[in-house]
Amino acid sequence: MRIEFFNRIAFKLMRSSLAIALTLGVIVALVQVYMDLSDQRHAIDNNIQEIFRVTENPAQRAVHLLDSTLAGEVVKGLEYYNFLTYAAILDDKNQIMAEHRREPGPSGTLWLTQLLMDEIKQYELDLIYSDGTYEGRIVLRISNDLALAPFYARSTTIFISGLLRNMSLALVLMVLYHYALTRPLIQISNKFSTIRPDHTEGRRIDHVKGHKSDELGQIVEAANAFIATLEERQTGLTQSEQQLRIILDASPNQIFAVNKSGEFVFLNIATERFYGQAHGKLIGKNYYGIHKAISDKEANAILINIKRADSDKRKSLDMEQRLTDAKGVVFAMQMSYIPFDFYGESCVLVIGADITGRVEAEERVEHLAYFDTLTDLPNRNMLYDHLKMDISRCRRTGSYGALLFIDLDDFKRINDTLGHSLGDQLLLQLSQQMQSQKRQTDTLARLGGDEFILSLPDLHNDIDFAKQQATELAKRLLDRISTPITLENREFIISASIGIVIYPYGESDTESLLRFADTAMYKAKQSGRNCCQIFEESMATEANNLVQLESELRTAIQSQQFVLRVQPIIDGQSGKLAAAEALIRWNHPERGMVSPLEFIGFLESSGMIREVDQLVFVEVCQYIHALRSTGEMPEEFRFSVNLSASTLHRSDFVQRVESTLAQYNLPGTCIEFEITEGAALQRLDEVIQKLKVLQLQGLTFALDDFGTGYSSLSYLKRLPINKIKIDKSFIKDLIFDPQDEALVASVIAIADTLNLRVVAEGVESEDQAAWLNCYSDIWYQGYLFDRPLHPEAFREKYLQPQQTPRLVTDNVLKY
Structure with a gap:
């Protein structure tokens, strides 16, 4: 130099x-x-x-x-x-x-x-x-x-x-300075300049002859020490850059930086793959130009965000944007823009995370939140939104609309007998047929199961014409639904019952309208099904009664108004107490004892039956525990407890039973559960598995109200039950109706063949008992022997030493 x-x-x-x-x-x-x-x-x-x-x-x-x-x-x-x-x-x-x-x-x-x-x-x-x-x-x-x-x-x-003397002196000094200082410094400088900062390669500066121990020697030593430190740091920096490159390239996110001119400063492999070009071809190229060739709109959006981040010197994080790669595939990206200085140059770091999967999942979740998974129709949530808008529009325009509650008749039988898969196929085709009958402004939604709702806004400004139009459409729907459908080489003819309510209906909200339509639909079912019924004012009282009933039942559960009653089951041959059934009664604070016929059905349809079943089971266990502690519980004696389908199908049903028995230290041999045919058939394989698990612990199962359901020998053979209870509707006219007599005889024969015990429910006369006594090993339950008793009354009457059951006629005890 x-x-x-x-x-x-x-x-x-x-x-x-x-x-x-x-x-x-x-x-x-x-x-x-x-x-x-x-x-x-x-x-x-x-x-x-x-x-x-x-x-x-x-x-x-x-x-x-x-x-x-x-x-x-x-x-x-x-x-x-x-x-x-x-x-x-x-x-x-x-x-x-x-x-x-x-x-x-x-x-x-x-x-x-x-x-x-x-x-x-x-x-x-x-x-x-x-x-x-x-x-x-x-x-x-x-x-x-x-x-x-x-x-x-x-x-x-x-x-x-x-002047001459001083100039001569200066000249002598210059020569002296040159040889003593400048020349050695030039030598040191020239040697220093040959060493590249990024590639020292172990090179060092040699000492100038004669200056090793003076200040110049110290400069050389300091310079060599600096080079050694630089070399060490350069090595560390190189390793750090390599590690950073590995980390950047390992990231699935696009990571790159552009300068003020929009040129790539650095980028990772994910960016190379996105644009389908090698690293060397992208570095120094204009990013906007590259992406503009793919999508001009996307490139402009990115350009705006990068310029904003650079000018404001503030980072922008997690901005969602759609980007298209070199292959034309569109991705949902979460973009972040971070301004920074790169070797003295103002740049912007861009990080793009592919969130396509998450966005699609969110869209699916959002879709699931508003659409039915089977039919892709709007579900309850979207129905409520659309119905509110329909009602508001009708109020605003002064017109009337209609809400149709569509319930497929006896569809549960198809699910129970042929399986849910075939039932789902039927529902899908039926929903498509119903969609073909609606207008573009109408909303057809599936509430769940076999229930559908159709909202028809802006029918007519005259309420009578609106009712007429709603009725005509309902009839067209019924005709369309009843069109034969062929699946798996089987032809199905489905009917439906439709309840109609005209809206706006006073100040009624969406819940009230649905309840009114539901009430009208049940009226249609009561009228013979496969028909429609418009909600009338008189039905409002019934609907309100249901609301009141629901409120009172919730209060009854919380306030423990349900009480336990025990009815004895008698061995027909010996006349002795064989077992007992735990029954529930509602002790209403104003109405007194309420018959189960008035509330059991609503408990089952509303889902509250689960809580009531658990309350009854716990109370029965408490009662048995008390009897066992006093030694009053007979050997091999069981209390029957009724189970609803909802309780039986709970995923934790077996664990709850085991937990409750363990809580009161009871063996399973104290309990028998009564289930209906419908509850067993809804999920037959699952029910069979649960019954077998509990039977291993000593519990037994009785098929309640046998004869009122499907009474199929095929499922009866599969079900691991121990007992059949003949419904009281067949026992009532047993001695007068030959069909009932033949049916009861057949049930007893089937039970004998399958080695199942038979219990006759509703035995109220001696003639009925005499007829049943023609068969051996029949147990009776009914008012002929005793009515359901308070648990303490049952204990005193039947579980005290040397007590003998006494027959009753006309509800009066006979000794």
Whole structure:
């Protein structure tokens, strides 16, 4: 590396030394000149005095004798002094006796003389005779410029010699500095310049000969130490960059940075894959240009966000944006823009995370929140939104709309007998048929199961015409639904019941409208099904009663208004107590004891039956625990507890039973559960598994109300039940109706074949008991023997020692 002469340290040192030497030389010279000037002034004065001393006597004789010739000679003798410009001898009357004048020539130092003193200086000497008489005077005028000529010559010599001396010294110093300092520094600098900061490769600077122990040696040592540290840090930086590159490339997110010009500064593999180009082809290329070739709109959106982040110097995080890759695949991206400085250049770091899966999942979740998974129809949530808008629009326009509650008749039987898969296929086709009958502005929704809702806004401004149009559409729907459907080589003909309510209906909200339509739908079912019914004012009372019933039942559960009753089951052969059934009664605070017929059905349809089933089971366990603790519980005696389908199908049903039995330290042999045919068939395989698990723990199961359901031998063989209970509807007319007689006989024969015990429910007369006694091993339950009793009354009557059951006729005990 070459350094210009005037930039070298030697020259700078020489220049500084010269400036200092010159300055000091000038100061010394000035002092010397000043002192010389002072001496020169004294010398001039002394010369004048010497002249006066020499000329005083001759001049005095000349003026005394008034000898002009002598005076002239005296003045002529003063011409020798070249600095004298005027000389004269005057008598006592100031008359000039003799004079001499000389005009000074041009001088280059006159300006300097004028600065130092007056150009002309006059001297006078009075001539006094011996007796003290004034006889005249001598007048001399000198040119200070001529008088100082020797001084100027000496001063010039002083300045020139000093300058030459100082310049020589500076030159010697420059040479000395060059060889002692500048040259070694240049050598060190040249060696330093050959070492690249990013590739030191173990290279170091050698010491300059003769300078290892001086300051230059220390500079070399410090430089080598710096290079070693730089080398170490460079190695660490290289490793860090490699690790960072590995981390960036391992990330599934796009990570890249662009400068103000939009050019790629760095990028990872995910970005390369997205744009289908190698790293080397992308670095330095304009990002906007590359993406603009894919999507101009997307590129502009990214450009705006990058410029905003760069100008505001604020990061923007988690901004969702759609981006298309080089293959044309559209991704949902979560973009972040972070401004930063990259080697002194203002850049923006862009991170793009692929959230397509999450967005699609969110869209699916949102879709599931508002649409039915089977039919893709709007579900209850979306129905409520649309229905609110339909009602608001009708109120705003003054028109009427209609809400249709569609319930497929006896569809549960298809699910239970043929399976839910086939049932779902039927529901899907039926929903498509119903959709074909609605207008674009109508909303068809599935509430669940086999229930559908159709909202028809803006039918007519006249309510009667609106009812007519709603009824006509309902009839078209019924015709469409009843169109035969063929699935798996089977033909199905489905019917439906439709309840209609016209809206706006006063101030009724969506819940009330649905409840009114539901009430009308049940009226349609009661009218023979496969028909429609418009909600009338009179039905509102019934609907309100259901709401009131629901509220009272919730209160009854919370306030423990349900009470336990126990009805004995008698062995028909021995007449002794064989078992007992736990029944529930509602002790209403105002109405007293309420029949189960008034609330059991609603408990099951509302789902509250689960809580009631658990309450009854817990109370039965408490009762058995108390009997066992007092020794009043007979051996091999069981209490039957009714189970609803909802409770039986709970996923944790078995665990709840086991937990409750363990809580009261009871064996399973104390309990028998009664289930209906419908509950068993809904999820047959699941029910069979649960029954088998509990049977291993000693529990038994009875099929309740047998004969009222499907009564299929195929499922009866599969179900692991221990007992069949013949419904009281067949026992009631047993001795009068040959069909009931034949049916009961058949059930008993089937049970005997399957080795199942039979319990006849609702035995109220001795004739019924006598007929049943024709068969062995029949157990009876009914008012002929006893009504459901309070648990304490049952204990006192049947579980006390030496108590014998007594027959009852017309609800009066017979002994």
